[in-house]
Amino acid sequence: MxxxxxxxxxxxxxxxxxxxxxxxxxxxxxxxxxxxxxxxxxxxxxxxxxxxxxxxxxxxxxxxxxxxxxxxxxxxxxxxxxxxxxxxxxxxxxxxxxxxxxxxxxxxxxxxxxxxxxxxxxxxxxxxxxxxxxxxxxxxxxxxxxxxxxxxxxxxxxxxxxxxxxSIADAGQLQALRQRADRLLNSLEVADDQKLRDWLHQRLGVLHQRDTVMLHTLLHDIEKN
Structure with a gap:
Protein backbone atom coordinates (compact mmCIF):
# COMPACT_ATOMS: atom_id res chain seq x y z
CA MET A 1 0.00 0.00 0.00
CA SER A 167 -3.33 -11.09 -2.36
CA ILE A 168 -3.74 -7.67 -3.97
CA ALA A 169 -7.26 -7.06 -5.25
CA ASP A 170 -8.38 -4.87 -8.12
CA ALA A 171 -7.78 -1.17 -7.55
CA GLY A 172 -10.83 1.05 -7.16
CA GLN A 173 -12.99 -1.60 -5.50
CA LEU A 174 -14.34 0.78 -2.85
CA GLN A 175 -14.87 3.66 -5.27
CA ALA A 176 -16.84 1.37 -7.58
CA LEU A 177 -18.96 0.24 -4.63
CA ARG A 178 -19.80 3.83 -3.74
CA GLN A 179 -20.81 4.52 -7.35
CA ARG A 180 -23.07 1.45 -7.42
CA ALA A 181 -24.65 2.51 -4.14
CA ASP A 182 -25.35 5.95 -5.59
CA ARG A 183 -27.01 4.38 -8.63
CA LEU A 184 -29.19 2.31 -6.32
CA LEU A 185 -30.27 5.43 -4.40
CA ASN A 186 -31.14 7.10 -7.70
CA SER A 187 -33.16 4.07 -8.82
CA LEU A 188 -35.04 4.11 -5.53
CA GLU A 189 -35.59 7.87 -5.93
CA VAL A 190 -34.08 8.62 -2.52
CA ALA A 191 -30.83 10.24 -3.72
CA ASP A 192 -31.99 13.58 -2.29
CA ASP A 193 -31.96 12.16 1.23
CA GLN A 194 -28.56 13.59 2.20
CA LYS A 195 -28.56 12.01 5.66
CA LEU A 196 -29.11 8.54 4.18
CA ARG A 197 -26.48 9.09 1.49
CA ASP A 198 -23.91 10.31 4.03
CA TRP A 199 -24.60 7.36 6.32
CA LEU A 200 -24.24 4.86 3.48
CA HIS A 201 -20.99 6.33 2.16
CA GLN A 202 -19.45 6.49 5.60
CA ARG A 203 -20.40 2.91 6.43
CA LEU A 204 -18.80 1.72 3.19
CA GLY A 205 -15.54 3.24 4.41
CA VAL A 206 -15.27 0.84 7.36
CA LEU A 207 -16.12 -2.39 5.52
CA HIS A 208 -13.52 -5.15 5.25
CA GLN A 209 -12.68 -6.68 1.89
CA ARG A 210 -14.89 -9.74 2.36
CA ASP A 211 -17.82 -7.42 3.12
CA THR A 212 -17.19 -5.29 0.03
CA VAL A 213 -17.11 -8.37 -2.17
CA MET A 214 -20.40 -9.62 -0.74
CA LEU A 215 -22.00 -6.18 -1.11
CA HIS A 216 -20.83 -5.98 -4.73
CA THR A 217 -22.54 -9.33 -5.31
CA LEU A 218 -25.74 -8.15 -3.65
CA LEU A 219 -25.84 -4.92 -5.67
CA HIS A 220 -25.20 -6.88 -8.86
CA ASP A 221 -28.20 -9.08 -8.12
CA ILE A 222 -30.34 -6.03 -7.36
CA GLU A 223 -29.28 -4.33 -10.61
CA LYS A 224 -29.98 -7.48 -12.61
CA ASN A 225 -33.50 -7.65 -11.24
Missing part, protein backbone atom coordinates in the same frame (compact mmCIF):
# COMPACT_ATOMS: atom_id res chain seq x y z
CA UNK A 2 1.25 3.47 -0.92
CA UNK A 3 0.14 6.13 1.57
CA UNK A 4 0.09 9.75 0.40
CA UNK A 5 0.12 12.58 2.94
CA UNK A 6 -2.13 15.38 1.67
CA UNK A 7 -2.05 18.90 3.07
CA UNK A 8 -4.96 21.16 2.10
CA UNK A 9 -4.11 24.86 1.74
CA UNK A 10 -1.34 25.04 4.37
CA UNK A 11 -0.59 28.70 5.11
CA UNK A 12 2.72 28.54 7.01
CA UNK A 13 5.83 27.21 5.28
CA UNK A 14 7.25 26.20 8.67
CA UNK A 15 4.35 23.79 9.14
CA UNK A 16 4.94 22.22 5.74
CA UNK A 17 8.64 21.83 6.53
CA UNK A 18 7.80 20.21 9.88
CA UNK A 19 5.37 17.84 8.15
CA UNK A 20 8.04 16.85 5.61
CA UNK A 21 10.55 16.27 8.42
CA UNK A 22 8.06 14.07 10.28
CA UNK A 23 7.42 12.06 7.12
CA UNK A 24 11.12 11.59 6.42
CA UNK A 25 11.80 10.49 10.00
CA UNK A 26 9.10 7.83 9.85
CA UNK A 27 9.80 6.57 6.32
CA UNK A 28 7.03 8.25 4.29
CA UNK A 29 7.87 9.87 0.97
CA UNK A 30 4.75 11.03 -0.91
CA UNK A 31 3.53 14.54 -0.06
CA UNK A 32 0.66 16.17 -1.97
CA UNK A 33 -0.32 19.81 -1.42
CA UNK A 34 -3.61 21.43 -2.39
CA UNK A 35 -4.00 25.12 -3.23
CA UNK A 36 -0.73 26.35 -1.68
CA UNK A 37 2.85 27.17 -2.58
CA UNK A 38 4.07 27.34 1.01
CA UNK A 39 6.50 24.48 0.37
CA UNK A 40 8.42 26.68 -2.07
CA UNK A 41 9.32 29.28 0.55
CA UNK A 42 12.77 29.14 2.18
CA UNK A 43 11.30 28.71 5.67
CA UNK A 44 9.87 25.32 4.67
CA UNK A 45 13.35 24.04 3.78
CA UNK A 46 14.89 25.52 6.92
CA UNK A 47 12.49 23.59 9.13
CA UNK A 48 12.56 20.43 7.00
CA UNK A 49 16.15 19.67 8.11
CA UNK A 50 17.26 16.95 5.72
CA UNK A 51 13.81 16.33 4.26
CA UNK A 52 14.33 18.68 1.34
CA UNK A 53 13.94 15.80 -1.08
CA UNK A 54 10.33 15.38 0.04
CA UNK A 55 9.64 19.09 -0.51
CA UNK A 56 11.34 18.97 -3.91
CA UNK A 57 9.11 16.05 -4.95
CA UNK A 58 5.82 17.60 -3.74
CA UNK A 59 2.89 17.16 -6.09
CA UNK A 60 0.52 20.14 -6.17
CA UNK A 61 -3.16 20.25 -7.07
CA UNK A 62 -5.78 23.01 -7.33
CA UNK A 63 -8.40 20.99 -5.43
CA UNK A 64 -8.62 18.06 -3.03
CA UNK A 65 -10.75 16.09 -5.50
CA UNK A 66 -7.92 16.21 -8.05
CA UNK A 67 -5.33 15.33 -5.40
CA UNK A 68 -7.33 12.18 -4.63
CA UNK A 69 -7.68 11.03 -8.24
CA UNK A 70 -6.47 7.43 -8.41
CA UNK A 71 -6.64 6.99 -4.62
CA UNK A 72 -8.57 3.89 -3.52
CA UNK A 73 -9.09 4.77 0.18
CA UNK A 74 -9.13 8.23 1.75
CA UNK A 75 -8.87 9.08 5.43
CA UNK A 76 -9.48 12.68 6.54
CA UNK A 77 -8.39 14.18 9.85
CA UNK A 78 -10.90 16.34 11.69
CA UNK A 79 -12.04 17.45 15.12
CA UNK A 80 -14.45 14.92 16.61
CA UNK A 81 -17.18 17.51 17.06
CA UNK A 82 -17.65 18.11 13.33
CA UNK A 83 -21.35 17.95 12.50
CA UNK A 84 -22.92 15.14 10.54
CA UNK A 85 -19.92 12.83 10.10
CA UNK A 86 -20.12 10.08 12.68
CA UNK A 87 -17.71 7.30 11.64
CA UNK A 88 -14.57 8.37 13.40
CA UNK A 89 -11.49 6.55 14.66
CA UNK A 90 -8.39 7.40 16.70
CA UNK A 91 -4.87 7.00 15.22
CA UNK A 92 -4.59 3.63 16.97
CA UNK A 93 -7.89 2.44 15.52
CA UNK A 94 -6.84 3.73 12.09
CA UNK A 95 -3.87 1.38 12.22
CA UNK A 96 -6.27 -1.56 12.42
CA UNK A 97 -8.40 -0.22 9.57
CA UNK A 98 -5.39 0.17 7.29
CA UNK A 99 -3.91 -3.18 8.36
CA UNK A 100 -7.03 -4.95 7.10
CA UNK A 101 -6.72 -3.10 3.77
CA UNK A 102 -2.98 -3.63 3.42
CA UNK A 103 -3.40 -6.38 0.83
CA UNK A 104 -6.33 -5.06 -1.17
CA UNK A 105 -5.92 -1.27 -1.27
CA UNK A 106 -3.04 -0.05 -3.42
CA UNK A 107 -3.28 3.74 -3.04
CA UNK A 108 -4.40 5.42 0.20
CA UNK A 109 -4.37 9.04 1.33
CA UNK A 110 -4.30 10.71 4.73
CA UNK A 111 -5.65 14.26 4.46
CA UNK A 112 -4.89 17.17 6.81
CA UNK A 113 -6.88 20.42 6.70
CA UNK A 114 -6.08 24.10 7.02
CA UNK A 115 -4.32 25.30 10.15
CA UNK A 116 -7.15 27.64 11.12
CA UNK A 117 -10.32 25.95 9.88
CA UNK A 118 -9.54 22.35 8.93
CA UNK A 119 -11.48 20.73 6.09
CA UNK A 120 -14.83 21.90 4.75
CA UNK A 121 -17.86 19.61 4.84
CA UNK A 122 -17.57 19.25 1.06
CA UNK A 123 -13.96 18.08 1.43
CA UNK A 124 -14.88 15.70 4.24
CA UNK A 125 -17.45 14.10 1.95
CA UNK A 126 -14.58 12.92 -0.27
CA UNK A 127 -13.24 10.75 2.56
CA UNK A 128 -14.05 7.12 3.26
CA UNK A 129 -13.17 7.38 6.94
CA UNK A 130 -12.57 10.17 9.47
CA UNK A 131 -9.93 10.24 12.17
CA UNK A 132 -8.79 12.58 14.89
CA UNK A 133 -6.41 12.76 17.84
CA UNK A 134 -8.23 12.71 21.21
CA UNK A 135 -7.13 15.77 23.20
CA UNK A 136 -7.89 17.60 26.42
CA UNK A 137 -10.93 19.80 25.77
CA UNK A 138 -9.20 22.97 27.00
CA UNK A 139 -6.74 22.83 24.10
CA UNK A 140 -8.46 21.01 21.22
CA UNK A 141 -5.91 21.47 18.43
CA UNK A 142 -2.47 20.37 17.29
CA UNK A 143 0.07 22.17 15.17
CA UNK A 144 -0.04 20.75 11.62
CA UNK A 145 3.51 19.40 11.86
CA UNK A 146 2.72 17.76 15.20
CA UNK A 147 -0.41 16.14 13.80
CA UNK A 148 1.49 14.70 10.84
CA UNK A 149 4.13 13.32 13.21
CA UNK A 150 1.49 11.63 15.42
CA UNK A 151 0.05 9.77 12.45
CA UNK A 152 3.36 8.97 10.76
CA UNK A 153 4.68 7.55 14.02
CA UNK A 154 1.53 5.50 14.55
CA UNK A 155 1.46 4.13 11.00
CA UNK A 156 5.19 3.71 10.32
CA UNK A 157 5.45 0.05 11.30
CA UNK A 158 2.26 -0.83 9.45
CA UNK A 159 3.35 0.85 6.23
CA UNK A 160 6.70 -0.94 6.33
CA UNK A 161 4.91 -4.29 5.90
CA UNK A 162 4.86 -5.37 2.27
CA UNK A 163 1.64 -6.92 1.02
CA UNK A 164 1.99 -10.24 -0.79
CA UNK A 165 1.45 -9.72 -4.52
CA UNK A 166 -0.97 -12.60 -4.91
Missing amino acids: QLHIVLVAPARPENVGAAARAMKTMGFTSLRIVDSEAHLQPAAHWVAHGAGDILDAVQTFPSLALALAGVDFTVATTARSRARFHYYCTPQQLTGQLAERQQWVQQAALVFGREDSGLTNEELELADLLTGVPMVADYPSLNLGQAVMVYCYQLAELMAVRASEE
Whole structure:
Protein backbone atom coordinates (compact mmCIF):
# COMPACT_ATOMS: atom_id res chain seq x y z
CA MET A 1 0.00 0.00 0.00
CA GLN A 2 1.25 3.47 -0.92
CA LEU A 3 0.14 6.13 1.57
CA HIS A 4 0.09 9.75 0.40
CA ILE A 5 0.12 12.58 2.94
CA VAL A 6 -2.13 15.38 1.67
CA LEU A 7 -2.05 18.90 3.07
CA VAL A 8 -4.96 21.16 2.10
CA ALA A 9 -4.11 24.86 1.74
CA PRO A 10 -1.34 25.04 4.37
CA ALA A 11 -0.59 28.70 5.11
CA ARG A 12 2.72 28.54 7.01
CA PRO A 13 5.83 27.21 5.28
CA GLU A 14 7.25 26.20 8.67
CA ASN A 15 4.35 23.79 9.14
CA VAL A 16 4.94 22.22 5.74
CA GLY A 17 8.64 21.83 6.53
CA ALA A 18 7.80 20.21 9.88
CA ALA A 19 5.37 17.84 8.15
CA ALA A 20 8.04 16.85 5.61
CA ARG A 21 10.55 16.27 8.42
CA ALA A 22 8.06 14.07 10.28
CA MET A 23 7.42 12.06 7.12
CA LYS A 24 11.12 11.59 6.42
CA THR A 25 11.80 10.49 10.00
CA MET A 26 9.10 7.83 9.85
CA GLY A 27 9.80 6.57 6.32
CA PHE A 28 7.03 8.25 4.29
CA THR A 29 7.87 9.87 0.97
CA SER A 30 4.75 11.03 -0.91
CA LEU A 31 3.53 14.54 -0.06
CA ARG A 32 0.66 16.17 -1.97
CA ILE A 33 -0.32 19.81 -1.42
CA VAL A 34 -3.61 21.43 -2.39
CA ASP A 35 -4.00 25.12 -3.23
CA SER A 36 -0.73 26.35 -1.68
CA GLU A 37 2.85 27.17 -2.58
CA ALA A 38 4.07 27.34 1.01
CA HIS A 39 6.50 24.48 0.37
CA LEU A 40 8.42 26.68 -2.07
CA GLN A 41 9.32 29.28 0.55
CA PRO A 42 12.77 29.14 2.18
CA ALA A 43 11.30 28.71 5.67
CA ALA A 44 9.87 25.32 4.67
CA HIS A 45 13.35 24.04 3.78
CA TRP A 46 14.89 25.52 6.92
CA VAL A 47 12.49 23.59 9.13
CA ALA A 48 12.56 20.43 7.00
CA HIS A 49 16.15 19.67 8.11
CA GLY A 50 17.26 16.95 5.72
CA ALA A 51 13.81 16.33 4.26
CA GLY A 52 14.33 18.68 1.34
CA ASP A 53 13.94 15.80 -1.08
CA ILE A 54 10.33 15.38 0.04
CA LEU A 55 9.64 19.09 -0.51
CA ASP A 56 11.34 18.97 -3.91
CA ALA A 57 9.11 16.05 -4.95
CA VAL A 58 5.82 17.60 -3.74
CA GLN A 59 2.89 17.16 -6.09
CA THR A 60 0.52 20.14 -6.17
CA PHE A 61 -3.16 20.25 -7.07
CA PRO A 62 -5.78 23.01 -7.33
CA SER A 63 -8.40 20.99 -5.43
CA LEU A 64 -8.62 18.06 -3.03
CA ALA A 65 -10.75 16.09 -5.50
CA LEU A 66 -7.92 16.21 -8.05
CA ALA A 67 -5.33 15.33 -5.40
CA LEU A 68 -7.33 12.18 -4.63
CA ALA A 69 -7.68 11.03 -8.24
CA GLY A 70 -6.47 7.43 -8.41
CA VAL A 71 -6.64 6.99 -4.62
CA ASP A 72 -8.57 3.89 -3.52
CA PHE A 73 -9.09 4.77 0.18
CA THR A 74 -9.13 8.23 1.75
CA VAL A 75 -8.87 9.08 5.43
CA ALA A 76 -9.48 12.68 6.54
CA THR A 77 -8.39 14.18 9.85
CA THR A 78 -10.90 16.34 11.69
CA ALA A 79 -12.04 17.45 15.12
CA ARG A 80 -14.45 14.92 16.61
CA SER A 81 -17.18 17.51 17.06
CA ARG A 82 -17.65 18.11 13.33
CA ALA A 83 -21.35 17.95 12.50
CA ARG A 84 -22.92 15.14 10.54
CA PHE A 85 -19.92 12.83 10.10
CA HIS A 86 -20.12 10.08 12.68
CA TYR A 87 -17.71 7.30 11.64
CA TYR A 88 -14.57 8.37 13.40
CA CYS A 89 -11.49 6.55 14.66
CA THR A 90 -8.39 7.40 16.70
CA PRO A 91 -4.87 7.00 15.22
CA GLN A 92 -4.59 3.63 16.97
CA GLN A 93 -7.89 2.44 15.52
CA LEU A 94 -6.84 3.73 12.09
CA THR A 95 -3.87 1.38 12.22
CA GLY A 96 -6.27 -1.56 12.42
CA GLN A 97 -8.40 -0.22 9.57
CA LEU A 98 -5.39 0.17 7.29
CA ALA A 99 -3.91 -3.18 8.36
CA GLU A 100 -7.03 -4.95 7.10
CA ARG A 101 -6.72 -3.10 3.77
CA GLN A 102 -2.98 -3.63 3.42
CA GLN A 103 -3.40 -6.38 0.83
CA TRP A 104 -6.33 -5.06 -1.17
CA VAL A 105 -5.92 -1.27 -1.27
CA GLN A 106 -3.04 -0.05 -3.42
CA GLN A 107 -3.28 3.74 -3.04
CA ALA A 108 -4.40 5.42 0.20
CA ALA A 109 -4.37 9.04 1.33
CA LEU A 110 -4.30 10.71 4.73
CA VAL A 111 -5.65 14.26 4.46
CA PHE A 112 -4.89 17.17 6.81
CA GLY A 113 -6.88 20.42 6.70
CA ARG A 114 -6.08 24.10 7.02
CA GLU A 115 -4.32 25.30 10.15
CA ASP A 116 -7.15 27.64 11.12
CA SER A 117 -10.32 25.95 9.88
CA GLY A 118 -9.54 22.35 8.93
CA LEU A 119 -11.48 20.73 6.09
CA THR A 120 -14.83 21.90 4.75
CA ASN A 121 -17.86 19.61 4.84
CA GLU A 122 -17.57 19.25 1.06
CA GLU A 123 -13.96 18.08 1.43
CA LEU A 124 -14.88 15.70 4.24
CA GLU A 125 -17.45 14.10 1.95
CA LEU A 126 -14.58 12.92 -0.27
CA ALA A 127 -13.24 10.75 2.56
CA ASP A 128 -14.05 7.12 3.26
CA LEU A 129 -13.17 7.38 6.94
CA LEU A 130 -12.57 10.17 9.47
CA THR A 131 -9.93 10.24 12.17
CA GLY A 132 -8.79 12.58 14.89
CA VAL A 133 -6.41 12.76 17.84
CA PRO A 134 -8.23 12.71 21.21
CA MET A 135 -7.13 15.77 23.20
CA VAL A 136 -7.89 17.60 26.42
CA ALA A 137 -10.93 19.80 25.77
CA ASP A 138 -9.20 22.97 27.00
CA TYR A 139 -6.74 22.83 24.10
CA PRO A 140 -8.46 21.01 21.22
CA SER A 141 -5.91 21.47 18.43
CA LEU A 142 -2.47 20.37 17.29
CA ASN A 143 0.07 22.17 15.17
CA LEU A 144 -0.04 20.75 11.62
CA GLY A 145 3.51 19.40 11.86
CA GLN A 146 2.72 17.76 15.20
CA ALA A 147 -0.41 16.14 13.80
CA VAL A 148 1.49 14.70 10.84
CA MET A 149 4.13 13.32 13.21
CA VAL A 150 1.49 11.63 15.42
CA TYR A 151 0.05 9.77 12.45
CA CYS A 152 3.36 8.97 10.76
CA TYR A 153 4.68 7.55 14.02
CA GLN A 154 1.53 5.50 14.55
CA LEU A 155 1.46 4.13 11.00
CA ALA A 156 5.19 3.71 10.32
CA GLU A 157 5.45 0.05 11.30
CA LEU A 158 2.26 -0.83 9.45
CA MET A 159 3.35 0.85 6.23
CA ALA A 160 6.70 -0.94 6.33
CA VAL A 161 4.91 -4.29 5.90
CA ARG A 162 4.86 -5.37 2.27
CA ALA A 163 1.64 -6.92 1.02
CA SER A 164 1.99 -10.24 -0.79
CA GLU A 165 1.45 -9.72 -4.52
CA GLU A 166 -0.97 -12.60 -4.91
CA SER A 167 -3.33 -11.09 -2.36
CA ILE A 168 -3.74 -7.67 -3.97
CA ALA A 169 -7.26 -7.06 -5.25
CA ASP A 170 -8.38 -4.87 -8.12
CA ALA A 171 -7.78 -1.17 -7.55
CA GLY A 172 -10.83 1.05 -7.16
CA GLN A 173 -12.99 -1.60 -5.50
CA LEU A 174 -14.34 0.78 -2.85
CA GLN A 175 -14.87 3.66 -5.27
CA ALA A 176 -16.84 1.37 -7.58
CA LEU A 177 -18.96 0.24 -4.63
CA ARG A 178 -19.80 3.83 -3.74
CA GLN A 179 -20.81 4.52 -7.35
CA ARG A 180 -23.07 1.45 -7.42
CA ALA A 181 -24.65 2.51 -4.14
CA ASP A 182 -25.35 5.95 -5.59
CA ARG A 183 -27.01 4.38 -8.63
CA LEU A 184 -29.19 2.31 -6.32
CA LEU A 185 -30.27 5.43 -4.40
CA ASN A 186 -31.14 7.10 -7.70
CA SER A 187 -33.16 4.07 -8.82
CA LEU A 188 -35.04 4.11 -5.53
CA GLU A 189 -35.59 7.87 -5.93
CA VAL A 190 -34.08 8.62 -2.52
CA ALA A 191 -30.83 10.24 -3.72
CA ASP A 192 -31.99 13.58 -2.29
CA ASP A 193 -31.96 12.16 1.23
CA GLN A 194 -28.56 13.59 2.20
CA LYS A 195 -28.56 12.01 5.66
CA LEU A 196 -29.11 8.54 4.18
CA ARG A 197 -26.48 9.09 1.49
CA ASP A 198 -23.91 10.31 4.03
CA TRP A 199 -24.60 7.36 6.32
CA LEU A 200 -24.24 4.86 3.48
CA HIS A 201 -20.99 6.33 2.16
CA GLN A 202 -19.45 6.49 5.60
CA ARG A 203 -20.40 2.91 6.43
CA LEU A 204 -18.80 1.72 3.19
CA GLY A 205 -15.54 3.24 4.41
CA VAL A 206 -15.27 0.84 7.36
CA LEU A 207 -16.12 -2.39 5.52
CA HIS A 208 -13.52 -5.15 5.25
CA GLN A 209 -12.68 -6.68 1.89
CA ARG A 210 -14.89 -9.74 2.36
CA ASP A 211 -17.82 -7.42 3.12
CA THR A 212 -17.19 -5.29 0.03
CA VAL A 213 -17.11 -8.37 -2.17
CA MET A 214 -20.40 -9.62 -0.74
CA LEU A 215 -22.00 -6.18 -1.11
CA HIS A 216 -20.83 -5.98 -4.73
CA THR A 217 -22.54 -9.33 -5.31
CA LEU A 218 -25.74 -8.15 -3.65
CA LEU A 219 -25.84 -4.92 -5.67
CA HIS A 220 -25.20 -6.88 -8.86
CA ASP A 221 -28.20 -9.08 -8.12
CA ILE A 222 -30.34 -6.03 -7.36
CA GLU A 223 -29.28 -4.33 -10.61
CA LYS A 224 -29.98 -7.48 -12.61
CA ASN A 225 -33.50 -7.65 -11.24
